[in-house]
Amino acid sequence: MTISEVSEKFNLSPDTLRYYERIGIIPHVNRNKSGNRDYSEEDCRWIEHIKCMRGIGLPVETLIRYVELYRQGDEANHARVELLIEQRKQLLSKMEEMNRVLERMDEKIERMSKQ
Template identity: 45%
Template sequence: MNIAQVSQKFGVTSETLRYWERLGLLPQIPRNESGYRTYGELEMNWVFFVKVMRNAGMSIESLIEFINLYRQQTDSRAAQKELLIEQRDKLVAQQQEIAKTLNYLDFKIDHFEEHVLTYENEKLSYDQPTAFDQAAKTASERD
């Protein structure tokens, strides 16, 4: 596939793909006889991985670290796994904050006609445990 096709397939711009390649997040993309990038399955797997990790909020710096560890000849699997666990933990924390915020918005919507609520009632609605909190607790106990 050429860069335009890969760009369309993964919903990232051609400029982003070139940037990721320059940073070393993608392997060197092979070129055809005309000098155009030709993405094969391996390269597209890397595009998919980088896109998912960026969507997960992983920083470019952490991605570079992960990929450098991956490319080392030594056993770096534990360090790689730790980077993924750290990112997952950050996402879980974000998800918990989003769940709390959604509960708060639901409370505000459900009590909208009452117009003005006291701070303590609003804070209580924000701090109420959610179904997600229990699922996250179970997941962290599993780790």
């Protein structure tokens, strides 16, 4: 797939895709005879995974570390799991805070609706 096709498929700009590749959170993308990026299904799976992780707020630095651990192979599985567990804890904490804010907002809406 071309960068334009991947950009459209994942709703990411070509610049974002190039950036992700440059910083190493998308493995090196092969190029065709003309020198243009030629994304494989494996590349697309990485992009989908990275987009998901970014969507829940994982910092780029964490994703870089995750990919580094992935490239180390099975011996780094435990470290990858620990990284994901820590990120999960942080996500749950954020969700709890958002739920508190949502409850306050609902209360305010209810009070204002009765006026």
